[in-house]
Amino acid sequence: MFENLSERLSGVFDRLTKQGALSEEDVKTALREVRVALLEADVSLPVAREFIKKVQDQATGQAVTKSITPGQQVVKIVHDALVDTLRGEEDPGALKIDNPPAPILMVGLQGGGKTTTTGKLAKRLKDKEGKKVLMASLDVYRPAAMDQLKVLGAQIGVDTLPIVPGQNPVDIAKRAKQQAALGGYDVYMLDTAGRLQIDEVLMQEVEDVRDVVSPRETLLVVDGLTGQVAVEVAEEFDAKIGISGVVLTRMDGDGRGGAALSMRAVTGKPIRFVGLGEKMDALETFEPDRIAGRILGM
Amino acid sequence: VTRRVLDDDMIEQLEELLIASDMGVDTALRVTSNMAEGRFGKKLSTDEIKQMLADEVTRVMEPVAKPLPLYSKRPQVVLVVGVNGSGKTTTIGKLASQFKSAGKKVVIAAGDTFRAAAVEQLQVWGERAGVPVLTAPEGSDPASLAFDAMTRAQEDGADLLMIDTAGRLQNRADLMEELAKIVRVIRKKDETAPHNTLLVLDATTGQNALNQVEVFRNISDVSGLVMTKLDGTAKGGVLVALADKFGLPIHAIGVGEQIDDLAPFDPKDFAKALTGVGSS
């Protein structure tokens, strides 16, 4: 469905091959194509705009490399700039879970993949790091949300906090904290109900939960197919709750994943994991190169 | 009121407004150029410009705004499909409640035999709507559940049978083949069924919705769309691109998580929200 960006750019640049350096005009022409590619990949408009400006400055005046076409050269500059923006300083897989029991809070919009990712992360912590993990569902709204987490816990051999009907999310969080301490758990994970970033009541609720447990990690779980709203979602969740990282789900789909760039650019928070399926082992640590290539449609 | 000339700069700003709604670059260009036709160089107020843009969006969307058609066929089989987490199960609960209130005898089949507690989730919706839910054990074949559900619905004299399915990404060939098989098995029982195949789309989804419609339509003959989560801030502009490209009816929109949070698709309201008419 999407043309390869290099091909598109090669047309634009054919007549420029012999010039010595990338002129401002050449780069502008090329970046118009790049802008379209970013928008087609669902990078949010303000982020695309900002990114193009940055690359414009970087690329203008660069000597044309002999071995590749100017089009390819711009693509490389764009690709490198993307990787640069997407890459965090730390190892994305290293969660801060010293000081047991370490709380991890999972938040996000409805249906983004929080419960599934809670299970996947718990399994990863158990299998790869030998951690003793407790999972608790604070979702008192969605039908059978608690059962869902319980079934996943049984599948992966991770304990879930016993379900007590009628308890509110803050009280469940307190109970999870206590149970985690008493039970000698290394980590306790709190799966929350999906909520809109504009829902003041529910955002307050999760802030209250945060204040009770002081999470070591607060992970925003976002659908990798998300469109332009990604910026607002990431900004609001970060402003109100304070996130420590992002998990992108459904990256096993054929979405181009521009939301990754949007969220990273506006929050500066690392993208930590990528969900690649519904099964409990379909979770990988984030690799900026792979997403950069996808965003550019290459 | 300050007036501005409708020039290239202005048109580019309007394009960006539409792109920010998830309309996609191509469709945004088409909509703005249609809207600007014959008006280029005119002095217009911001309100007038937004209204004209809204009118153009309404014009594109009006032909696809159609409620779910009801047939005399008993049971009318409604298959509900879509990618993971888009809102299929919730939408079935809401629709079942609406049809029940309209005096229809409704039965639901819990065709998601894969996801953890998917059946339990649908059972709660069945209780809320006051409608029976037919189930099969986790891991069993959804096609044979659909077949059995049709038999049951016929025996019980149901007007409507709504079949939930597991979420599947459209690029997963194995899961799409599973869906194709569900359709084939339903047709063995009644070659005119499923009478409606609803594709449920999430309003927060960007351009991938185009691929979703394309592939689900090829595999399962999608007859109409429902877009959920329009109570958030996502504008669902991709619906305009979809209307343009596929022309499939949009039957309803999801505007919340409660049982009554399903509304008819209203092109004018949609266009207003999308272009920001009336909001400065």
Ligand SMILES: Nc1nc2c(ncn2[C@@H]2O[C@H](COP(=O)(O)OP(=O)(O)OP(=O)(O)O)[C@@H](O)[C@H]2O)c(=O)[nH]1
């Ligand atoms: N293909 C695919 N599906 C996923 C992935 N992660 C989650 N899912 C599916 O997405 C759907 C929603 O996942 P949940 O974990 O229930 O999402 P949630 O955020 O907990 O949803 P709410 O609690 O309703 O807000 C389910 O069908 C999951 O199986 C992924 O990485 N890839």
Ligand SMILES: Nc1nc2c(ncn2[C@@H]2O[C@H](COP(=O)(O)OP(=O)(O)OP(=O)(O)O)[C@@H](O)[C@H]2O)c(=O)[nH]1
């Ligand atoms: N805000 C809002 N949330 C919705 C809407 N429709 C569904 N949801 C929520 O979205 C989440 C996923 O809904 P489901 O009905 O489970 O989605 P699904 O497509 O059946 O998911 P899978 O079966 O896992 O693929 C739930 O938390 C629902 O409450 C809506 O219109 N607005």
Ligand SMILES: [K+]
């Ligand atoms: K989603």
Ligand SMILES: [Mg+2]
């Ligand atoms: Mg959940």
Ligand SMILES: [Mg+2]
């Ligand atoms: Mg479902």
